[in-house]
Amino acid sequence: MPDTRLAVIVGANRGLGLGLTGELLSRGYEVIATARDLAKAQALEKLAKQFGDRLRRMRLDLNDQGLADAFAGQVGHAKLDLLFLNAGVAGPADRTAQDVTIAETGALFYTNAVAPVRLARTLMDRMREPDAVIAFMTSIMGSVALNTEGGAELYRASKAALNSLTRSFAAGLRGRPIAVLSFHPGWVRTDMGGEHAPLDVETSVRGIADVLERERGRPGHRFLDYTGHELPW
Numbered sequence: 001m002p003d004t005r006l007a008v009i010v011g012a013n014r015g016l017g018l019g020l021t022g023e024l025l026s027r028g029y030e031v032i033a034t035a036r037d038l039a040k041a042q043a044l045e046k047l048a049k050q051f052g053d054r055l056r057r058m059r060l061d062l063n064d065q066g067l068a069d070a071f072a073g074q075v076g077h078a079k080l081d082l083l084f085l086n087a088g089v090a091g092p093a094d095r096t097a098q099d100v101t102i103a104e105t106g107a108l109f110y111t112n113a114v115a116p117v118r119l120a121r122t123l124m125d126r127m128r129e130p131d132a133v134i135a136f137m138t139s140i141m142g143s144v145a146l147n148t149e150g151g152a153e154l155y156r157a158s159k160a161a162l163n164s165l166t167r168s169f170a171a172g173l174r175g176r177p178i179a180v181l182s183f184h185p186g187w188v189r190t191d192m193g194g195e196h197a198p199l200d201v202e203t204s205v206r207g208i209a210d211v212l213e214r215e216r217g218r219p220g221h222r223f224l225d226y227t228g229h230e231l232p233w
């Protein structure tokens, strides 16, 4: 067991990813935090002043396949205790299957569903077994079982697709001792969640960090909210 755990958080320059980066740093982790544009990642810069070289910042756009494939090389040789695929987009929120374009559909599903799993496959041999965790930020809106009201149907479908791809990814680990978690962070006040969301970032990420702690060393794939409550697929 290393003295310091190493985490990669993808999409860490604002919102939940930024909050989780701060939470894990304050719990003693080393964190590699990614942003699409480091020049605009001032909040991460502030954390770097506070936590020094325990925070490394790297540029990563999930939709740039070359950058994503090269990312594993830039991470270095150290084993990862946690890989957290947090990045996501709301997509064309006002559209439905009737009026969305093919390009918009492709961008939404690639960013939210395909790209996170693609990067997880690129990095899965870098995980420190047996206690590593690979986590995906999905949403309760991706639950097919709980979708009784509809609305935001394209975003919902992209997160359901993420959940399905994550299950295929987890199955492909073939019993390797890695916990694969699909997280619902709650409805949180971020750029995506909006100002009327009931939860603040700090409460959500504190809960997620507690659940990560609890789930380490428990292989398999689970859909959990930020309190650790299990959700139906």
Ligand SMILES: NC(=O)c1ccc[n+]([C@@H]2O[C@H](COP(=O)([O-])OP(=O)(O)OC[C@H]3O[C@@H](n4cnc5c(N)ncnc54)[C@H](OP(=O)(O)O)[C@@H]3O)[C@@H](O)[C@H]2O)c1
Residues within 6 Å of the ligand: 010, 011, 012, 013, 014, 015, 016, 017, 035, 036, 037, 060, 061, 062, 063, 086, 087, 088, 089, 111, 137, 138, 139, 140, 184, 185, 186, 187, 188, 189, 190, 191, 192, 193, 194, 197
């Ligand atoms: N807030 C909620 O209530 C809520 C509820 C359920 C699930 N979620 C999920 O939680 C995750 C974080 O959401 P949030 O509320 O923190 O949203 P947010 O404030 O909009 O932040 C989204 C993050 O994802 C990054 N990102 C977007 N596209 C990317 C790409 N192609 N490559 C790399 N990074 C990319 C953004 O980077 P830029 O700054 O460069 O755009 C930003 O860091 C998302 O997956 C979201 O679907 C949120």
